[in-house]
Amino acid sequence: MGLLLAVTLTAGQYATLKDGTVIILKDDGTWEKVTPQKSVPKVGQPQAEAVNAPAQEKVQPRQGEKVVDPLAARYAERLQGLWRSDDGRERLEISGKRALFVSGRTRRGGPFEIEKIDAQKGAFTLVIGETERVGKFAFGGMRRRFVFEGADKLVDPEGGLLPVTLRRQKR
Amino acid sequence: MKFAKLSLAALMALGVSAFATDVKVDGDVKLYYGTNDADAWTGALLPHPNGVQDDGTTGGDxxxxxxxxxxxxxxxxxxxxxxxxxxxxxxxxTYLDTFGLEDSIVDDTWAGNGVGASVWFDEANLKATLFDKTTVIAGRQYLDTPLVFSEKWNIAANSYDAAVVVDQHIEKTALVAGWIWRSNINGAATVQGNDRIVGALGGTPTQESAFDNYFDTFGKHGAYAVGAVTNLIPMTTAQAWYYNVDSVADAYWLQADVTPEIGEGMKLVIGGQFAGTQLSGGDEDATVWAAKIGGEFAGLKLSAAYSSVDEGDLGFANVGGAQSKLYTEAWWNYGYVSAPDTDAVNVTAEYSFADIADFGAYYTATDSNDQGRDLTEFALTVGKNFGAFDTMLAYVYTDAEDQNNDDSYNTLQVYLTYNF
Known part of the structure; x- marks a missing residue:
């Protein structure tokens, strides 16, 4: 399912893929295909397909404005906060549009992006501090592949010999 | 020779980019500076016995x-x-250089075998997934095991020519087997072969000694390691390792770390280590045990640890360097806590002020029955990230019987890193 295709978010909950499939985005980052239902219009209610209606209100980005994948934006929002690995060696801070990753004496900070989202698995790649992308080359930054397991747990399946688990911390 | 290496790098890069569909380029530029007020100290290049200043006076400045x-x-x-x-x-x-600083503000290097430049590949490897959950990495790479690992404290990390197989078919468990045949040894004196390995295991305090592009055979004929790491026990990471440095030494390492939640935002950390080393043809095996208790409370990390190495031919420092994975390891003066016949304590406190800086305080003390090897170290660090720039300032108080004529001294270090 090509989530990479243009996605139009509706009311913060529903999205319409380019192929017309409508999905519902869940709080845990997963999604589910839904079938739009035609409702019987009541007096005064606009006649429209409930889930598709907001799609008709799609706002075109202005020239020069970066198109933000709404799903990525949603993941970025879920990442906000402080995370620590179970062994205490790694720390991830996401605040606004910036991220800081600390592992021992190594710190890496800067703007971050969410990419390569697999919404079915809740998986995504976190890119911190990338400076440039030319063709198939990406310059700078660090990358970690995480999977959301619930709202307060991140797992990097290839973070070490065993998967590395980061949990949301209270500041 | 350097041109040949660079050309090889360019060719490999072109080869990689021609086949791959996804190429990531990463790197960093680092400048590390350190200074102390010791009358006598040992640098990566030279001993500095008299503290002779530019104006001819003596004494550390x-x-x-x-x-x-x-x-x-x-x-x-x-x-x-x-x-x-x-x-x-x-x-x-990796390109390491002194950039002429030796002519103006310094008299020694942080790393490297000499004044000037060195270039070497710190990584050159291929990773393949053989089966669903079995991975092989072959070539030059960084390793992270208790007695053979890449040390990140230095301006460049040491690496290994190795082949490593990791299997994860057992739930929450990784089985590891590795063959290591060459390495550039971080921080150890550049003596050769067998002595070099034994020197590293013995934990001689030579953390500032040279290393760079010199990759030498590990021991006499290389080494192998097997290990298992598991999270099968809830809230626990347990690991067991066995090493054989062919015709030189054997070693094993057992460790368990338990991290139970004790409240919202609060975690307890309890750890235990037990390990042994045996020198081939040596007189006495050595063992060490160590324990740690600590916790994380609203961003504050606190821990206290104790270790005890008994008498023996070998210690428990990294075979590929100077540091050890013992809970009591010092912040800067490596090789003391892991030396034979030594008891050690360490207290660590780290706190991150959000949007301000990361602060750390580290206390380490050793009591060695080996004459003249006791150490007291106290270190304070503050680190701050400015996007691509990362900075850290460290103060280290050192009082070691075998340094600076048994007199204490102070060290300041500046770490500047630009990531790209």
């Missing part, structure tokens, strides 16, 4: 050229995924 050391390093790496047969390739080149 903080920020004085004779008491300072520095290096700059440039590293660029390529990671290529989705190469033919599903391989992932990794190539990284």
């Amino acid at each position: 903080l920020f004085g050229q004779h008491n300072s050391y520095a290096n700059a390093a440039f590293r660029i790496g390529l990671t290529a995924k989705d190469m033919p047969a599903g391989l992932t390739g990794r190539l990284s080149l």
Whole structure:
């Protein structure tokens, strides 16, 4: 399912893929295909397909404005906060549009992006501090592949010999 | 020779990019500077026995050229995924230089075998997934095991020519087997072969000694390691390792770390270590045990640890360097807590003020029955990230019987890193 295709978010909950499939985005980052239902219009209610209606209100980005994948934006929002690995060696801070990753004496900070989202698995790649992308080359930054397991747990399946688990911390 | 290496790097990079569909380029530029007020100290290049200053006076002088050391390093790496047969390739080149600082503000280097430049590949490996959960990495790479690992404290990390197989078919468990045949040894004196390995295991306090592009055979004929790491027990990471440095030494390492939640935002950390080393043809095996208790409370990390190494031929420092994985390891003066016949304590406190800086305080003390090897170290650090720039300032108080004529001294270090 090509989530990479243009996605139009509706009311913060529903999205319409380019192929017309409508999905519902869940709080845990997963999604589910839904079938739009035609409702019987009541007096005064606009006649429209409930889930598709907001799609008709799609706002075109202005020239020069970066198109933000709404799903990525949603993941970025879920990442906000402080995370620590179970062994205490790694720390991830996401605040606004910036991220800081600390592992021992190594710190890496800067703007971050969410990419390569697999919404079915809740998986995504976190890119911190990338400076440039030319063709198939990406310059700078660090990358970690995480999977959301619930709202307060991140797992990097290839973070070490065993998967590395980061949990949301209270500041 | 350097041109040949660079050309090889360019060719490999081109080769990688031609096949891969996804190429990541990463790297950093580092400048590390350190200075102390010791009358006598040992640098990576030279001993500095008298503290002779530029004006001819003697005695250590903080920020004085004779008491300072520095290096700059440039590293660029390529990671290529989705190469033919599903391989992932990794190539990284390190350039280490003194940039003429030796003529102006320093008299020694942070790392490296000499004044001037060195270039070497710190990584050049291929990763393949053989079966669903079995991975092989072959070539030059960083390793992270209790007695053979890459040390990140230095301006460049040491690496290994190795082949490593990791199998994860057992739930929450990784089985590891590795063959190591060469390495550049971080921080150990550049003596050869057998002595070098034994020296590293013995934990001689030579953390400032030279290393760079010199990759030598591990021991006499290489070494192998097998290990298992598991999270099968809830809230616990347990690991067991066995090493054989062919015709030189055997070693094992057992460790368990338990991290139970004791409240919202509060975690307890309890750890235990037990290990042994045996020198081939040696007189006495050595063992060590260590324990740690600590906790994390609203961003504050606190821990206290104790270790005890009994008498023996070998200690428990990294075979590829100077540091150890013992809970009591010092912040800067490596090789003391892991030496034979030594008891050690460590207290660590770290706190991160959000949007301000990361602060750390570290206390380490050793009591050695080996005459003249006791150490007291106290270190304070503050680190701050400015996007691509990362900075850290460290103060280290050292009082070691075998340093500075058994007199204490102070060290200041500045770590500047630009990531790209």
